[in-house]
Amino acid sequence: MNQEARPFTILVADDELDILEILNFNLQAEGYNVIKATNGNEAVELARIHNPDLIILDVMMPGKTGFEVCKILRADKAFENTIIIFLTALNDDSTEIKGLETGGDDYITKPISPKVLISRVNALFRRIIKETGSVLQIGDLAIDREKYIVTLKDQEIILARKEFELLALLASKPSKVFLRNEILDKVWGTEVIVGDRTIDVHIRKIRQKLGDDCIATVKGVGYKFKM
Numbered sequence: 001m002n003q004e005a006r007p008f009t010i011l012v013a014d015d016e017l018d019i020l021e022i023l024n025f026n027l028q029a030e031g032y033n034v035i036k037a038t039n040g041n042e043a044v045e046l047a048r049i050h051n052p053d054l055i056i057l058d059v060m061m062p063g064k065t066g067f068e069v070c071k072i073l074r075a076d077k078a079f080e081n082t083i084i085i086f087l088t089a090l091n092d093d094s095t096e097i098k099g100l101e102t103g104g105d106d107y108i109t110k111p112i113s114p115k116v117l118i119s120r121v122n123a124l125f126r127r128i129i130k131e132t133g134s135v136l137q138i139g140d141l142a143i144d145r146e147k148y149i150v151t152l153k154d155q156e157i158i159l160a161r162k163e164f165e166l167l168a169l170l171a172s173k174p175s176k177v178f179l180r181n182e183i184l185d186k187v188w189g190t191e192v193i194v195g196d197r198t199i200d201v202h203i204r205k206i207r208q209k210l211g212d213d214c215i216a217t218v219k220g221v222g223y224k225f226k227m
Contacts, residue, residue, distance in 0.1 A: 007031050007032055007033050008032055008033070008052075008053040008054060008125055009032070009033040009034075009035065009050060009051075009052040009053050009054075010027055010032050010033065010034050010035070010052055010053065010054045010055070010056065010121070011034075011035045011036075011037060011043065011046055011047055011050065011052040011054075011055045011056070012024060012027070012034060012035070012036055012037070012055075012056045013036075013037040013038070013039070013040065013042070013043035013055070013056065013057050013058060013061060013066070013069065014037075014038070014056075014058040014061070014087070015038050015039055015058060015060075015061045015062055016058070017038070019058075019110075020036055020038065022114060023056065023114065023117070024036055025114075026114040026115075026117070026118055027118070027121070030118050030121075030122070032121075035050050035052060038061075039061050039062045039063035039064070040061045040062065040063040040064025040065060040066065040068060040069045041063035041064055042063070043055070043057065043061070043064070043066075043069045044064065044069055044072055044073065047069075047073055047079065047082075048076075048078075051078060051079075051082075052082065053082065053083065053125070054082070054083040054084075054085065054121065054124065054125070055073070055082060055083070055084045055085070056085045056087050056121075057069055057070060057084065057085070057086055057087065057104075058086075058087060058088055059086055059088035059090055059095070059099070060088065060089075060090070066086055066088065066099075067098065067099065067102045070084050070086075070099075070102045070103050070104055071102050071103065073103075074102070074103035081173070083105050083106075083124050083125075084103060084104050084105050084106075085104065085105060085106045085107070085108060085120075085121075085124070086099045086104045086106070086107045086108065087108045087109075087110060087112070087117070088107075088108075088109060088110060089109065089110045090109070091109040093220060096221070097179075097220070097221055100177050100179060100221060100222075101179060105124070105173070105176045105177070106120065106124065106177075108120065134146035134147075136168065136171055136172065138171060138174065138225075140152055140153045141171070141210070143164075143167065143168050143171055145168055148161070148164050150164065150167065150210075152210060157209050157210060158209075159206070159209065160205070162187060162188070162202055163202050163205055163206050163209075165187045166183065166187050166199075166202050166203070166206065167206055167210075167225075169183065169186055169187060170215060170223060170224070170225035171225045173225075174224075174225045174226065176224065177218045177221055177222050177223070177224045178222045178223055178224065179221060179222040180199060180221075180222050180223075182222070183199055183222065183223065184198075184199065199223075203215055203217075203223060213226065214226065
């Protein structure tokens with residue numbers, strides 16, 4: 001990690017002490033400040049004290065599960081933009097979907113090598129958006145949410161209104177996987193009845209204009225901005 005400003009603070013919550021210490025050692029070696037919690041109740045308490053930039057949660061913990069911790073923190077406005085990662089041995093699709101629906105930004109299954117985890121964490125922090133007023137600036141891409149203007153490498157890209165709103169939603173949290181139902185609700189609203197195919201069509205049009213690699217499909221879950 002190469003930062004001129006303060007190092008990011010990461011809260012790691014896991015009741016397996018050997019895993020906790022391995023993650024602590026490797027994250028500190030990378031230059032992060034690390035706060036450790038051994039159960040869900042402690043994770044909530046320490047999160048509120050230290051306000052970390054990123055939280056890594058085991059799912060099956062005493063006190064409160066990782067899902068319960070995530071739900072509690074997401075209900076607090078102070079943590080609505082905090083990056084939350086689930087790190088767990090539970091690798092079935094239904095559990096992963098539950099984690100993302102609860103408010104998790106990423107879901108990583110154990111076992112995972114510390115180097116791979118560090119790489120994932122670094123990637124998430126690199127995607128933190130520079131936001132000035134109504135403009136989201138992500139690398140060479142700028143999204144002006146008031147003027148409905150998108151520019152890529154200073155070239156204006158013409159998007160239909162719903163294409164723009166969909167792109168702006170996904171780009172607002174590049175590290176987050178947006179569920180299909182969440183996209184439908186936030187972009188089209190509950191009063192308009194549209195099918196899943198509508199999302200696919202709009203995603204395809206955005207990719208045609210910005211490049212195929214700007215949005216990733218998370219099979220069976222939803223979509224994620226990745227430019």
